[in-house]
Amino acid sequence: TISAVVWLTNAVGQIDADNPSWGGFTGQSWEQYRGWGWLNAIHPYDRAHTAAVWQDAVAAVKMYEVEYRLRRHDGEYRYVIARGAPVRLADGKVKEWVGNCTDHHAEKLLLEQNERLLNSERAARTEAERTGRMKDEFLATLSHELRTPLSAILGWSQLLQRADLNSEEAQEGLATIERNARAQAQLI
Numbered sequence: 001t002i003s004a005v006v007w008l009t010n011a012v013g014q015i016d017a018d019n020p021s022w023g024g025f026t027g028q029s030w031e032q033y034r035g036w037g038w039l040n041a042i043h044p045y046d047r048a049h050t051a052a053v054w055q056d057a058v059a060a061v062k063m064y065e066v067e068y069r070l071r072r073h074d075g076e077y078r079y080v081i082a083r084g085a086p087v088r089l090a091d092g093k094v095k096e097w098v099g100n101c102t103d104h105h106a107e108k109l110l111l112e113q114n115e116r117l118l119n120s121e122r123a124a125r126t127e128a129e130r131t132g133r134m135k136d137e138f139l140a141t142l143s144h145e146l147r148t149p150l151s152a153i154l155g156w157s158q159l160l161q162r163a164d165l166n167s168e169e170a171q172e173g174l175a176t177i178e179r180n181a182r183a184q185a186q187l188i
Contacts, residue, residue: 005070005080005101007038011094013058025101027073043069043077050082061086061094067108070101079108145187149180 006021014035015022022033026041033041042050046068057064064084069077084099156173159165165173 004103007084007099007101009084009097011096013054013097025073026071041071043071045069054084057084058097064097064099078103078105080104142187146184149183149187152180153177153184 005025007015007019008017010016015033015038016035018030019033022028022038023030026033026038028037028041031037036051039047039051050066050068053066054064056062065081067079067081070080072078080101080103082099082101084097086094087096087098089095153176156176160170160173160177
């Protein structure tokens with residue numbers, strides 16, 4: 001009556017009885033998932049980690065929780081969160097383990113999409129900051145390159161306005177003004 005996959009194992013963590021919820025979700029037959037066969041329904045990349053977490057929980061008799069991709073009966077792998085707990089006898093020994101696998105595929109994909117968008121936004125921001133720095137460096141260089149010839153032009157034009165320059169100095173000043181004006185025109 002619940003949407004999660006419910007499972008039971010024996011005290012040592014093996015499935016030793018028919019588990020219709022598991023079989024219904026995965027499409028595995030009892031013969032396929034009994035014992036440790038249930039691991040074959042887990043995505044190959046997640047299988048070793050899942051088995052290690054499960055074996056550690058069973059050995060330490062502690063709560064079990066792990067995320068993995070579980071193959072559904074139609075062949076699609078779905079992200080699930082598996083949780084399990086030991087059921088103890090009156091003397092404290094483990095009788096069995098009971099747990100469930102909750103399908104959270106849509107939420108996982110949404111989180112992954114959000115992470116990609118966040119990374120894309122970070123990359124765009126980094127690129128915009130880099131572009132801004134390049135623009136600032138360009139403007140500083142351009143300002144310097146324009147200011148240098150402009151200073152020479154202004155200096156010589158002020159000197160030429162004074163009447164006490166000889167013809168040779170005046171020619172030198174005009175040549176300097178022309179050279180620097182051409183340099184500015186080329187920069188622009």
